Amino acid sequence: MTTGATVWLTGLPSAGKTTIAYELAGRLREEGHLVEVLDGDEIREFISAGLGFSREDRHTNVQRIGFLADLLARNGVKALVPVIAPYADSRDAVRKRHEASGTAYLEVHVATPVEVCSERDVKGLYAKQAAGELTGLTGVDDPYEAPQSPDLRIESQNQTVQESAASVYALLSERGLV
Ligand SMILES: Nc1ncnc2c1ncn2[C@@H]1O[C@H](COP(=O)(O)OS(=O)(=O)O)[C@@H](OP(=O)(O)O)[C@H]1O
Ligand SMILES: Nc1ncnc2c1ncn2[C@@H]1O[C@H](COP(=O)(O)OP(=O)(O)O)[C@@H](O)[C@H]1O
Known part of the structure; x- marks a missing residue:
């Protein structure tokens, strides 16, 4: 039986959350761990279908994902969660x-600066915002409350994807979770 845990990767769009989650998932699966990636985009297609990007909807989205992650993690799965979760009170909840169910929970801040994120612009959101075609983009014209004391902070602009994923793996190892 492997030890379950939730690893929440919070950060701006294009920070590297999804890329790190899938890189880490591959490594963990190779080692025989049970792993699920709760990708924000996928969750928004089904479980959170109909929710937008208001503060209230983002909070609801994050609570639903938190519920699922806890459910998986307390049953031995490593639940990797690359979801922006911009509000500190949502993340605290x-x-x-997880504390209430006695399940390991690690918060990883993928702290890529907004200038780097907007250059990467994986989904073209920063360009759309700049062109006036989108408002309420996290980190640009919508809040992002950076974690004050995350379990790990990643500066992805100074690392390879493999190095970033390895730093999360090292955290899991330090905590006796792999
Ligand atoms: N206005 C606005 N602000 C931020 N993000 C936006 C927005 N509109 C669409 N998107 C895209 O939605 C993807 C999923 O968001 P999340 O569910 O992770 O966001 S949240 O935690 O509910 O705030 C998120 O995915 P990532 O790029 O992987 O972070 C964005 O690409
Ligand atoms: N160290 C790193 N960690 C994660 N992504 C990186 C890193 N260095 C460069 N990148 C690139 O940054 C982009 C991040 O995109 P993505 O993972 O979709 O971000 P997010 O899920 O945070 O929106 C990818 O194109 C990825 O290859």
Whole structure:
């Protein structure tokens, strides 16, 4: 039986959350761990279909994902969650849910600066915002409350994807979770 845990990767769009989550998932699976990636985009297609990007909807989205992650993690799965989760109180509520069920919860801040994110612009959102075709983009014209004391902070602009994923793996190892 492997030890479950939730690893929440919070950060701006294009920070590297999804890329790191899938890189880490591959490594963990190779080692025989049970792993699920709860990708924000996928969740928004189904479980959070109909939710937008208001503060209230983002909070609801994050609580739903937190519920699922806790459910998986307390049953031995490594739940990797690359979801922006811009509000500190939403993230705190998820942490508390895990504490209440005695499940390991790690918060990783993928702290790529907005200038780097907007250059990467994987989904073209920064360009759309700049062109006036989108408002309420996290980190540009919508809030992102950076974690004050995350379990790990990643400066992805100074690392390869493999190095970033390895730093999360090292955290799991330090905590006795792999
Ligand atoms: N206005 C606005 N602000 C931020 N992000 C936006 C927005 N509109 C669409 N998107 C895209 O939605 C993807 C999923 O967001 P999340 O569910 O992770 O966001 S949240 O935690 O509910 O705030 C998120 O995915 P990532 O790029 O992987 O972070 C964005 O690409
Ligand atoms: N160290 C790194 N970690 C993660 N992504 C990186 C890193 N260096 C460069 N990148 C690139 O940055 C982009 C991040 O995109 P993505 O993972 O979709 O971001 P997010 O899920 O945060 O929106 C990818 O094109 C990825 O290859």
